[in-house]
Amino acid sequence: MxxxxxxxxxxxxxxxxxxxxxxxxxxxxxxxxxxxxxxxxxxADVRSIVVDDPAIIATRRLLWDRHRIAVEHGAATGLAAVRAGGYRPHRGERIAFVLCGANTDPADLMSAV
Structure with missing residues (x-):
């Protein structure tokens, strides 16, 4: 979670x-x-992972810059947790992220293009 x-x-x-x-x-x-x-x-012994704003913003930007995928901040949160080291997959574990951009304004992504 x-x-x-x-x-x-x-x-x-x-x-x-x-x-x-x-x-x-x-x-x-x-x-x-x-x-x-x-x-x-x-x-289920679920634990929360704290993801700070700069990590979420940087991940959202990375998805746009490298893949031209415009996502909302919430969609970038899971990947941001992995990139920041807040979650480390176990050996052999496969993880997936649902990426959605339906609730985002791509204007702030385009401003740096």
């Missing part, structure tokens, strides 16, 4: 609502998690 706004699931359960910066609101998509989702995360 990638969560750019909170440290771990237990802490998140105690403060289901939080104050976050604008980019993390975009990346997280929600400020609240239902009790069922938190219970599932606890049972």
């Amino acid at each position: 990638l969560n750019p706004t909170s440290g771990d699931v237990q802490a998140a359960a105690d403060r289901v609502t939080g104050v976050v910066r604008p980019l993390t609101v975009i990346a997280a998509a929600a400020l609240r998690a239902c009790g069922t989702a938190l219970a599932w995360a606890r049972a």
Whole structure:
């Protein structure tokens, strides 16, 4: 579970609502998690990974510069976690990222072209 706004699931359960910066609101998509989702995360031993804004922005920019894929900040968050070392795949583990650009404005990507 990638969560750019909170440290771990237990802490998140105690403060289901939080104050976050604008980019993390975009990346997280929600400020609240239902009790069922938190219970599932606890049972599955899910841990959160904190990804900072500069890592998300740099990854979004990388996807545009190298592949011409325009994604929203939230879509860049998973890859940003791997690039920043917040998540290291286990040997032989295959990972995938869902890349979506439906909720983004490509104008800020084009400004540096």
